[in-house]
Amino acid sequence: MTNRFMGPPWQMDWTLKAQAARDALPEHVRQMIDAARAELVTAGDPYFRGIDADAGLPEDLHVEPARSSDPKGSRVLYFDNGHGWLTYTFVRRTEDPQIVVEQIFWQ
Template sequence: MTGAFMGPPWQMDWRLDALATRDALPEHVRKMVDEARAELVTAKDPYFRGIDADAGLPEAMSVEPVRSTDPKGSRILYFDTYKGWLVYTFKRRIEDPQIVVVEIFWQ
């Protein structure tokens, strides 16, 4: 390793309960989750910081902080026009930075 910060595509991991929830969703919803996953792992900045930082996402998706007082904390990615969401954190490390999905919901 050269010590330089790695960039996209990012690694992604799931908490076991979030993965079980994802696997229990209908097939068409799992496809939307996979599309959301693809957007996250290829994002230049998984925090989506700044004004309109998530403007490059498809219309049915958006990202915002879970808590506005914690700018480097968890994020929520809405998909299916706010019918579902993924809550994730980004572990920014020199070696093996990764996105960790901690919760998923769809209604």
Template sequence: MTDDGFMGPPWQMDWTLKAQAARDTLPENVRKTVDAARTELVTAKDPYFRGIDADADLPDGMQVRPLESSRPKGPRILHFDNGHGWMTYTLIPRVEDPQIVVEEVFWQ
């Protein structure tokens, strides 16, 4: 718990059935990349990655941006594998139990 009373990292994470099924069908080396991206999300101080170069600490080949620029607190997209794949997710900012929900996983 942080000083302001909100829970902080590590964040809880849940996957929609569609996202989990998509992850499970990926080749093993790509699943490991998805798992590394998951680790980055659940340990991030701010999973929204707000601000200039806020995602600069992410490993090479990963980048986070808003899914829609008109919704700054809306869904995010995390690109991984140098843009060959992405995960869309939303942070549900509950005081007691905030959680990241992964809605889609894609890799090509």
């Protein structure tokens, strides 16, 4: 056993409310969410810290902190050119680090 952090791909869990909201959306929106999920779980740093840290994401995705006063807190991932978003946190643990999706919205 080593003492270093595990790397991508990260585990991802959804709160029950977020999963229900995702499942209620149309199929084409769920496909966009799945594409956004793929970007998140393979990101080297799911916090996307620094200037233009999310520059490697597709053009219709953008990540920013939910609150600028909490740099290690929730993040907002905008998808579908800002028509939808999801909030998530990244729990960095030595064993089993994971992304937890807390809310999802699309209009």
